[in-house]
Amino acid sequence: MSTVNIGIVGLGTVGAGVARIIKRRHEDFLRHEGVDLHISRVASRNDKAARELGLASVFTTDWHDVVNDPEVDIVIELIGGTGVALDVVKGAIDTGKHVVTANKAIMATHADEVLGMAREHGVQLECEASVGGGIPIIASLERSLVSNEITSVVGILNGTTNYMLTRMAEDGMSYADALARAQAQGFAEADPTADVDGFDAANKIAILASIAFNTRVTLSDVHSEGIRSISSVDMDNARKMGYTIKLLAVAKRLPQGIDVRVHPAMVPLSHPLSAVNGVYNAIYVVGDSVGDTMLYGQGAGAGPAASAVVGDILEVARRIKEGGRSIGSTTTERLPILDQNDLSARFYIRMRVADEPAALASIADVLATCKVSILTMSQHGAVDGVAEIVFTTHHARIKDVMTSLDVVRTIKSVRGLESVIRIEGVE
Template sequence: MKHIKIGLLGLGNIGKGVWNIVENNKDKVENYLGNSLEIKKILVRNIHKNRDINVPEEILTTNPKEIIQDPEIDIIVEVIGGIDTAFEYIKESFQNGKHVVTANKAVIATHGDILHKLAKASGVSLRYEASVGGGIPIINTLTQSLSANKFDEIVGIINGTTNYILTQMSDFGMDFNEALKLAQEKGYAEADPTSDIEGEDAAFKLSILISEAFGIRISPKDIPREGITKISKKDIEYASQLGYKIKLFATAKKDENNFKFYVHPTLIPINHPLASVSNEFNALFIRGNAVGELMLYGKGAGSMPTGSAVVGDILEIGKLIETDYKAQSTDSFKETDLNIIGEGIGQYYIHTEVIDEPGVLGKIASTFSRYDISLKSVVQRARGNHFVPLIFITHEVDRSQLDKALEEIKSNGLVNEIASILRVENL
């Protein structure tokens, strides 16, 4: 029996999950591989730190070279996060002939092309199932189980922090700050939650999904995105009254010859399966030309679910180690006939606070009309205050055209605030 040895870079939340799974499921692993797994060395910042995990201190190190340059180690598992340092560690691992597994969506979304080429040049494997969706097998489903499909649409909830916050606002009437504080107390949000609540985390993941499903490389920086910080309890209430729930959606879809992609808070029909995805759970709705419609669902974060995906990648590499493995070409099929347009056209929910006086609705509607924007619904709420909420849902409109109309509406002195602009999807 061969002993496949692993170097683990990082012993945070995900690293602990990897350790626990490898240690506690040894019989299952050996039965599957016909070989054993051993975590030989672990990179940490502080060897003597008290940890809620039973790891022998002698296998801990603060020197990455002890792991990356160790000729006995077959697989490097990178779970330190971040971009620059992780990129250098992965690159050095390839140069030393190591296979690499990572859960790092930021480094894959930013430097995936380079890393794939380096892995191929070194004849080793790069795997990153855990980078999107935690324990949900999204990458393998797209690239293996559904590899015969051309995809028309991938849309879903791929950030557990924002979904947890929106669930608390929807189900328990919390405002945004209350829900965020609870998410931090529960460990679902970081002390600095900016990347999650501003949509950056979802943009990293969507960039990876677009590459895997459509063969199109879109930098995370080029993905139109908006976070959830402007969503109020009133928006949640109004959406419910209109038959919708609000979710932070990551979307990539073909629309005739156009390819649209964005991360945006979105109203979806309350009876759609994605509307029932709550708390830290993630879900991805996929439409392929062969498989039709399907949905993947599960925990999108957490030590054990994400660790499970990492160990799954380790096992797949383990099966290849004793074969004549050669890294496969990473040149993906590309939808060359598509216009890459970003957010494009869509329906929008617009929550305004306007002066409570006669004629305001007519003047705003006239402005929309001048910009060829037609309205599907208009809802005016209780009168009696100096400012009152006025809610619009548009028919399909180009976002840039909508922004021009709203700029004119804001300048006419009748609107105190445009509180939120959310997309509307009737999936």
């Protein structure tokens, strides 16, 4: 039996959840794992949560008190962001403490730095809760699947947008109504930018790509598009074509480098990711030995995130107990990040076009000139002389598609380029 002292910085919903699990399951952890987890210090802006959790006696408003407490073995950083949180993580490592964090921003932008520091100081740094809530994706990529050369990681990593897209697909809601519903349910912030513009998912796929491909991928490497332009018309068209629309976070290892991006995509209804609905997340991983695997679960919320944080705490505690020196891990490759323009993809393109005989021919001509090959075309009933045309393309160079669309926009009979959405086989 060994006592492991925990210092928690940040007592929001996740921090409170962590404290509750440790309290509720203390005897189980002692009996099953031989680990006596003890919360010896908590820092937060005010003492309300600490009082409610019976932790008033170890409460402080100054995070330095946690990081500098010689009794604390593991610092749990649950503030978020890259301001004070980064100081906490680095400060803790500097004083020789192990760190467990749920901080996606730090791990997507400063992973090399903090993991390098952890390795230098021989301490552990775990971050399972930074991606996919309670889904054990990081541990799986770092351990069970590490025997594989991973070729592809495709995730639904943002619960807010997945909830919205599910409401649009299942209930025919507009984007605006789906956002309002998500906000009313507490699934979306008043300012939904981080979610709907794809930044949250971009942070997470940067983390997963780094681990899966053992190379440095940071937030700024991720090409990112959000879901603001998705309409219920597109959702209808997707279903008719055998697809649904999901905000995908994609990381692929290609011979020439890493393709990493976040964007809405048409996903075939036959693919397991198409059935991941509501606030659920899932990560589809393809490896050279394991083949296709998928991990699915709740990607957000106090319970799932706290589950992952306490899982990390117990892992660190076991290793403290075993008495070895932590080796740590940093990425060892420096694979190039590929420019999306140079890659190819299939596209769904919807536009409003004057119902004139020559219109279609001139659009087809532009696409052909730009080497964008059309797979299907369908035209929907004209209203007031304007028809809606939907094209799907074969694989085409993305740069060529964008160039062709710039020209299409200038065609007089084209009244509006409504949607351009990638079609993924999710292979």
